[in-house]
Amino acid sequence: MPPRKEPKAFLQGAHVKGSGRSRQGINGNRVAGTLSDRTKVNYRKAYELFEALCELRGKKDPVKWAYDMETLKDFVHEVTWGIDGQYGEEAPSENSVKAVWKNFTAYVRQYHGAIPLAITGSVTNYLEQEALPERGAKPYKRKRKYATKHHCVHLGRQLWEADWHEYKTPGRRVRLWGQTLGYAFSSSREGEILESSARPDSGRGVYCKNINFGIFRNELGEAEIGLLFKVDAKGMTRTPQKHPEHLLYEGFRARPLLLNPILPLLAMCLAWGLFRDYTTDNEILDIQAPLEGEVYLIEWSTPNAPLYKGWNGEVQTASSFDSDRRALGKRAGYIDPPTVHDFRAEGLVQIDRNYSETQRKKHAGHRGSRTHHDYYAPNNDTDGQAAYLGDPVRTHVVDVFRNLKLERNPDLWQSLPAEKQYALKKTEEYLTIEKKLQDLGASSKAEERNALYGEKRRLIDKELRKCQKEQHRQPPSKDALDSTYYMGHYRARFARASRMMPERQRLVTNIFEVATLRSKVGREVLRDMTALCSQKHEIETRLGLEPSKCHCGHLHSLEVDDSTNRRPSRRHLVELQGFAEFCFLCDKWFSNMRDWEEHCKSHLYGSLEVPVQCDPLIYGGTLVAPGLCPGCIGDETLPATEQMKQYTRHNLWKDHVSSCFKQRFVKGQHGPDDIVGCTHPDKRCKQLSVSVLQLRFHFQDVHCTEVDHVRHSRGAKGVKRSLPRTDLEEPEGNCAPKRSRRSPHSRDLMARPLPGEQYVFIDEIERMKGGLQGQAMRLDKL
Known part of the structure; x- marks a missing residue:
C-alpha cells in the first residue's frame, strides 16, 4: 500500500498531472442530468398539450399560466379524460395520467424554473382525490400474467401449422420464432436483446461479438451446439461486469423440434452468412466433440454486426418485434396476447423453484430481492390442499390454473361476421361516415378522405374487439378440427396455399416431431428453415406454370x-x-x-x-x-x-x-x-x-x-x-x-x-x- 500523502502534496500532485489545464464547467451554474432523446420528446409532448389548452382557454402566455394553480388543475383534469384505457379498460390507469403530469413539471423545471412545491403538491392531491376517481381510473397496473410453455406451444402451432399471414420475407417467420424462444428461455427484458423504443438510436442489443457460439461434449460424450450470450440489463450499462449471461443449447434428449432454440438461430446464421468458416448445415453438424470440458468456438464473419438486423442494417428495434408478436398472438386466439414480460415472469417462477435466490437475481438482473416478490412471484404457487392432508405436493395443478391468466379462444373472430357487419352498417355512426364519404367531391383532398376511412376502420375495430369479448367459446369436441368451415377465408388461406410452399408444408408436421436436431427429421427441419431465410417470396413458383413446363418452348x-x-x-x-x-x-x-x-x-x-x-x-x-x-x-x-x-x-x-x-x-x-x-x-x-x-x-x-x-x-x-x-x-x-x-x-x-x-x-x-x-x-x- 503506498504511503499516505499530505493534503498539500496531494493537490500539488494533481496540478502536476494536469488538473489546471482545463477548468471548463467549473462555475456556479446548475448541472442537469443527461436525458435520452425519448425522454425529451415525452417532456415536449406534455408541454405541447398545456400550450394547446392555454390557446383553447384564451391564455396567451403558457409560461405565465404554468405557475397558476387553477390552470394546472384544469390541465390535469383534461389529461385524465383525454387518455384512453388499455387492455380492454375504458379508463386509463393512474400511472398513465401521472406520467404526463410529471413530464410537464419536468419540462417547466428544466426550461423555465421549478413550479413551487405548494402548487405541485396541491395539484397532485386534486388529481388523486377528485379527477382520477371521477374518471374511474384504476390505481393498479396491469395484472401480472404468465406465458407458460402451454402458451408458447399455442403460438408455435399458429405460426407453423396454420398461419395465413404473409411476411415481407419468409425468413421473418423464422426470426420471429427464434426471438420468441430466446426471450422465453432467457427471461430477458425486451430491450436487452433488441433496441428498446425508450432508447432510440442507442444501438443497445445483442451483437455477434456478445455471443460465444460453439460445440461442446455433452453428458453422453456427443457433440452438442450451445451458445452463451450477454445482455445489457436494465440499470447496468455502467457496470458491464454484472451483465447477466444466458445459455441456449440444442439438448441431447428428444423433444419437440418446435421448442429447440438452436434450430431457428442456426438456420438464420447459415442463410445470412454470419459464420466465417462454415456455410452449410452438414459442416456444422459434422464437427466432432472436443475434449471433455472444452468448447470449440465458431468464429463470426462480422463480429460487430447485430444478431437481429432491422430494415436499415442496424440492430432491430423492439417495437418491430412487438408488432409481429402481438399480431401473432391475435391470430392464435388471444384477445390480449402474451407479452415479453409475461414470458419473463414465467421463466423467473421456474428459476425460483429450481435455484437459489442469488442465482435467480443474477439470472434476472435484479439488484434486490423485493423486485421478484412484489412484481413476479405468483399468488397461487402452493398446493394448500396437499400440504394440509399430508399428500405429495402437486405442482401440475398449480401450473395448469396459472395458464388461465392468459385467456385464449381458439376460434377467435379475426374479422366481423357477416351478421355483425350488417348490424354495424345500419348504425347511425356508420351511416354518418358513409354520408360524409359520398358528399366528398372528386376535388376533395386525399387527407379528408383518408381521415374518414381511418374513422371507419377504428369503428370496425372497436366493434370487433367488443364482439371478441362477447364471443362464446365452444367446448372441446370431435368437430373442433373442422372449425375452419365456419371461420371464413382467414383460417383456410394457408391450407389452400400450402401446396405451393413445400418447405412450409413439410414444417407443418416435421417441426412438431419429438426428435433431436441431429436426427434425420431434425436436419430436414433445419434445411427447410434455412431455405425460408434465403427466399424472397412466400411462393417461389406456381405449380403447373413453372418455366420448365412452358408449352411454347421458351423458358x-x-x-x-x-x-x-x-x-x-x-x-x-x-x-x-x-x-x-x-x-x-x-x-x-x-x-x-x-x-x-x-x-x-x-x-x-x-x-x-x-x-x-x-x-x-x-x-x-x-x-x-x-x-x-x-x-x-x-x-x-x-x-x-x-x-x-x-x-x-x-x-x-x-x-x-x-x-x-x-x-x-x-x-x-x-x-x-x-x-x-x-x-x-x-x-x-x-x-x-x-x-x-x-x-x-x-x-x-x-x-x-x-x-x-x-x-x-x-x-x-x-x-x-x-x-x-x-x-x-x-x-x-x-x-x-x-x-x-x-x-x-x-x-x-x-x-x-x-x-x-x-x-x-x-x-x-x-x-x-x-x-x-x-x-x-x-x-x-x-
Whole structure:
C-alpha cells in the first residue's frame, strides 16, 4: 500500500498531472442530468398539450399560466379524460395520467424554473382525490400474467401449422420464432436483446461479438451446439461486469423440434452468412466433440454486426418485434396476447423453484430481492390442499390454473361476421361516415378522405374487439378440427396455399416431431428453415406454370410473375390442339374439351374435392385458387364445365356471384322470410335451411362471397351501374398487361377489386376463339 500523502502534496500532485489545464464547467451554474432523446420528446409532448389548452382557454402566455394553480388543475383534469384505457379498460390507469403530469413539471423545471412545491403538491392531491376517481381510473397496473410453455406451444402451432399471414420475407417467420424462444428461455427484458423504443438510436442489443457460439461434449460424450450470450440489463450499462449471461443449447434428449432454440438461430446464421468458416448445415453438424470440458468456438464473419438486423442494417428495434408478436398472438386466439414480460415472469417462477435466490437475481438482473416478490412471484404457487392432508405436493395443478391468466379462444373472430357487419352498417355512426364519404367531391383532398376511412376502420375495430369479448367459446369436441368451415377465408388461406410452399408444408408436421436436431427429421427441419431465410417470396413458383413446363418452348425467368407465364403456354396449346384449360385446383393443363369436362365431373361427383371457400385466393403474389360460384356449382342442370367455371379476375367473379344470388333467391322467387337452402354441394351446406338474409350471411362467412356488391360509375355518384356480363371476353388492347406485384402487403382482395389488367389469363373458351388475334398483338409485347 503506498504511503499516505499530505493534503498539500496531494493537490500539488494533481496540478502536476494536469488538473489546471482545463477548468471548463467549473462555475456556479446548475448541472442537469443527461436525458435520452425519448425522454425529451415525452417532456415536449406534455408541454405541447398545456400550450394547446392555454390557446383553447384564451391564455396567451403558457409560461405565465404554468405557475397558476387553477390552470394546472384544469390541465390535469383534461389529461385524465383525454387518455384512453388499455387492455380492454375504458379508463386509463393512474400511472398513465401521472406520467404526463410529471413530464410537464419536468419540462417547466428544466426550461423555465421549478413550479413551487405548494402548487405541485396541491395539484397532485386534486388529481388523486377528485379527477382520477371521477374518471374511474384504476390505481393498479396491469395484472401480472404468465406465458407458460402451454402458451408458447399455442403460438408455435399458429405460426407453423396454420398461419395465413404473409411476411415481407419468409425468413421473418423464422426470426420471429427464434426471438420468441430466446426471450422465453432467457427471461430477458425486451430491450436487452433488441433496441428498446425508450432508447432510440442507442444501438443497445445483442451483437455477434456478445455471443460465444460453439460445440461442446455433452453428458453422453456427443457433440452438442450451445451458445452463451450477454445482455445489457436494465440499470447496468455502467457496470458491464454484472451483465447477466444466458445459455441456449440444442439438448441431447428428444423433444419437440418446435421448442429447440438452436434450430431457428442456426438456420438464420447459415442463410445470412454470419459464420466465417462454415456455410452449410452438414459442416456444422459434422464437427466432432472436443475434449471433455472444452468448447470449440465458431468464429463470426462480422463480429460487430447485430444478431437481429432491422430494415436499415442496424440492430432491430423492439417495437418491430412487438408488432409481429402481438399480431401473432391475435391470430392464435388471444384477445390480449402474451407479452415479453409475461414470458419473463414465467421463466423467473421456474428459476425460483429450481435455484437459489442469488442465482435467480443474477439470472434476472435484479439488484434486490423485493423486485421478484412484489412484481413476479405468483399468488397461487402452493398446493394448500396437499400440504394440509399430508399428500405429495402437486405442482401440475398449480401450473395448469396459472395458464388461465392468459385467456385464449381458439376460434377467435379475426374479422366481423357477416351478421355483425350488417348490424354495424345500419348504425347511425356508420351511416354518418358513409354520408360524409359520398358528399366528398372528386376535388376533395386525399387527407379528408383518408381521415374518414381511418374513422371507419377504428369503428370496425372497436366493434370487433367488443364482439371478441362477447364471443362464446365452444367446448372441446370431435368437430373442433373442422372449425375452419365456419371461420371464413382467414383460417383456410394457408391450407389452400400450402401446396405451393413445400418447405412450409413439410414444417407443418416435421417441426412438431419429438426428435433431436441431429436426427434425420431434425436436419430436414433445419434445411427447410434455412431455405425460408434465403427466399424472397412466400411462393417461389406456381405449380403447373413453372418455366420448365412452358408449352411454347421458351423458358421464362423466375422473376417474371406467374400470371404472365400462362398466356403464351395457353396460346401455344390452342394453336396445336384447338383447346386449352388449366385447373388451378389440381395444377394441371387440359388440351381436350372432353377431358376437361370429365375432370370437372371428378370434382363435382368423384374423388376430387370442391373447395368450400369460393373466393379467388392470391397468396404471395400468386393466384393459388380461382373464384367459383357457390350458386352455380351445385346446379346440376348446368354443364359440369359451367358449374366449375373458374374466375381469375376478382371483379368479374364478384359481379357474377352477386347476380347469380339475386336471380336464384331474390328476384320474385323467394320472399325475405322464405326458408331456402345453400346450393353448394358440401354435405354441411345441404343441411342448411334459413332465410334469404341468413343465407347471404352464410355465403359471406363460409363461402367467402359478398353478394350485395354493386359498383358505381366514376362519373355519377349514387347511380347504379348495370352488372356486366361475365361470359364476355376480356377487353382487348394494344398495351401489354402489367405484372401483378408479388408484395405480401397488397390490400386484401375482399377489400377492393384488382385492376382489370393485373391478371390476364381468363378461362372462357369463347374468348379464345373470338379474340385470338387480339391476344397475339399483346403477347408480342411480353
